[in-house]
Amino acid sequence: xxxxxxxxxxxxxxxxxxxxxxxxxxxxxxxxxxxxxxxxxxxxxxxxxxxxxxxxxxxxxxxxxxxxxxxxxxxxxxxxxxxxxxxxxxxxxxxxxxxxxxxxxxxxxxxxxx
Amino acid sequence: xxxxxxxxxxxxxxxxxxxxxxxxxxxxxxxxxxxxxxxxxxxxxxxxxxxxxxxxxxxxxxxxxxxxxxxxxxxxxxxxxxxxxxxxxxxxxxxxxxxxxxxxxxxxxxxxxxx
Numbered sequence: 001x002x003x004x005x006x007x008x009x010x011x012x013x014x015x016x017x018x019x020x021x022x023x024x025x026x027x028x029x030x031x032x033x034x035x036x037x038x039x040x041x042x043x044x045x046x047x048x049x050x051x052x053x054x055x056x057x058x059x060x061x062x063x064x065x066x067x068x069x070x071x072x073x074x075x076x077x078x079x080x081x082x083x084x085x086x087x088x089x090x091x092x093x094x095x096x097x098x099x100x101x102x103x104x105x106x107x108x109x110x111x112x113x114x
Numbered sequence: 115x116x117x118x119x120x121x122x123x124x125x126x127x128x129x130x131x132x133x134x135x136x137x138x139x140x141x142x143x144x145x146x147x148x149x150x151x152x153x154x155x156x157x158x159x160x161x162x163x164x165x166x167x168x169x170x171x172x173x174x175x176x177x178x179x180x181x182x183x184x185x186x187x188x189x190x191x192x193x194x195x196x197x198x199x200x201x202x203x204x205x206x207x208x209x210x211x212x213x214x215x216x217x218x219x220x221x222x223x224x225x226x227x228x229x
Contacts, residue, residue: 004156006156009154036220041222042222043118043205043207043219043220043221043222043223044157044205044220045220046218046219089156089157091156100145100147100159100162100169100170101159101162101170101172102149102157102159103159104155104156104157104158105156106154106155106156107154107155107156
């Protein structure tokens with residue numbers, strides 16, 4: 001039962017353009033959402049998060065949008081830079097299952113082309 | 115502060131053998147998490163400690179798996195009688211507050227291969 005889904009395994013974007021990574025979830029009890037970035041041979045690195053009481057959170061080039069009615073969130077990166085090439089994971093937490101238990105999606109490999 | 119440290123980085127073992135991994139969290143982080151990641155998947159939660167107390171465990175953590183954090187500092191994850199399905203990257207993370215803070219950090223992981 002995949003509660004958090006990233007349906008695009010890969011995405012290729014031109015440098016300077018906008019990258020949009022999508023994530024869908026099924027559990028309506030999720031109340032906190034996070035995006036992580038992972039380079040090869042390294043652990044995931046926290047990027048940005050959003051609480052379910054908000055619909056947008058922005059941090060520099062990164063913006064996360066949350067659409068609770070559609071159970072959908074997206075990460076926008078603008079402008080995209082070559083160093084953004086990595087695997088991106090979205091994750092969610094459910095206070096009922098345990099707030100410390102993050103549920104991750106399968107990841108999307110982002111490639112920024114020069 | 116050198117971040118979350120995991121040892122070994124790689125481990126190859128024969129099926130049926132026991133293995134133990136170690137995680138040294140960032141000093142003064144009282145929360146420690148273990149996750150497992152298989153190829154093409156995101157990390158899956160295994161267990162969580164607050165100080166030395168193991169507060170949450172996943173159903174993925176079968177009887178062959180045991181995790182400890184004896185003094186509330188480093189943690190060990192032991193897998194007994196390893197099976198080929200145990201082959202994965204085992205990730206440790208630590209934080210002083212809950213998820214969503216930039217203070218939650220992952221280690222580089224231990225890659226286990228069971229042959």
